[in-house]
Amino acid sequence: MSTPIIAVPADTKVMGEITWHSAQQQYVGAAMDVAGVMSLIVPAYAQGADIDAVLDRVEGVMITGAASNVFPQLYGKQAEEKDGPFDPGRDAITLPLIRGAISRGIPLLCICRGIQELNVALGGTLISEVHELDDRHDHREPETGNRDEKFVIRQPVFIREGTCLADILGAGEVAVNSLHRQAIGDLAPKLAVEAVAEDGTVEAVSVIGATNFAVGVQWHPEYWARTDSASRKLFEAFGDAVRAFARSKDGVNAAAQ
Numbered sequence: 045m046s047t048p049i050i051a052v053p054a055d056t057k058v059m060g061e062i063t064w065h066s067a068q069q070q071y072v073g074a075a076m077d078v079a080g081v082m083s084l085i086v087p088a089y090a091q092g093a094d095i096d097a098v099l100d101r102v103e104g105v106m107i108t109g110a111a112s113n114v115f116p117q118l119y120g121k122q123a124e125e126k127d128g129p130f131d132p133g134r135d136a137i138t139l140p141l142i143r144g145a146i147s148r149g150i151p152l153l154c155i156c157r158g159i160q161e162l163n164v165a166l167g168g169t170l171i172s173e174v175h176e177l178d179d180r181h182d183h184r185e186p187e188t189g190n191r192d193e194k195f196v197i198r199q200p201v202f203i204r205e206g207t208c209l210a211d212i213l214g215a216g217e218v219a220v221n222s223l224h225r226q227a228i229g230d231l232a233p234k235l236a237v238e239a240v241a242e243d244g245t246v247e248a249v250s251v252i253g254a255t256n257f258a259v260g261v262q263w264h265p266e267y268w269a270r271t272d273s274a275s276r277k278l279f280e281a282f283g284d285a286v287r288a289f290a291r292s293k294d295g296v297n298a299a300a301q
């Protein structure tokens with residue numbers, strides 16, 4: 045079997061007069077080095093985008109984190125400049141990618157912004173500036189330090205019994221990193237909470253009734269996927285699901301010949 049391929053959405057980056065469509069190495073590198081799958085970066089270019097054409101050709105979908113926020117009107121909230129930065133091109137690609145992966149049973153891993161897109165794609169809402177709420181902690185990235193220090197593992201989350209994550213990591217407390225301003229507000233009807241933070245912030249979800257791996261996490265397992273046990277296990281489980289899906293596709297294609 046050839047190396048399975050996963051779809052990874054690009055972010056739009058404007059540098060000078062040039063608009064780039066790019067994905068960060070921390071995601072695609074962890075996908076290859078730990079999950080054992082190759083990333084196909086999908087441009088965040090909505091015009092003429094054929095998501096079905098992408099989903100016909102991949103064996104998994106990984107929705108990455110990003111500094112940009114989901115456009116508020118996508119979950120019924122009036123957009124204000126303070127809620128930015130925005131990346132509407134990415135939103136236009138990720139929401140149908142998520143819905144299509146779920147409906148086709150293609151393994152889906154959603155990370156940070158990705159769990160927020162998963163919730164919005166399925167009808168939920170987001171909280172902006174979680175740290176401004178009286179009963180919530182500050183989940184934003186540390187203001188100082190290098191990238192390793194920004195992604196440092198520093199926060200306990202509590203994985204619930206009987207969940208997909210409990211099958212992978214075991215139920216109970218797991219230490220993770222935290223770099224987000226927004227969080228899940230109203231949970232989408234088809235999502236189940238898999239883990240929460242000490243202040244009740246939803247830290248992981250799974251899709252109810254999903255026919256394959258369909259998990260979202262608010263933290264960043266990609267960053268320490270090579271060295272942190274919980275991060276590695278999550279990426280390995282995603283890779284295993286992608287390879288199983290690829291084998292099933294090969295079986296279907298062989299039977300059709």
Ligand SMILES: N[C@@H](CCC(=O)NCCCC(=O)O)C(=O)O
Pocket residue numbers: 108109110111112113155156157158223224225226227
């Ligand atoms: N913008 C959202 C999601 C945050 C997120 O995905 N962070 C990734 C870290 C940014 C980076 O790669 O430097 C929010 O703020 O909640």
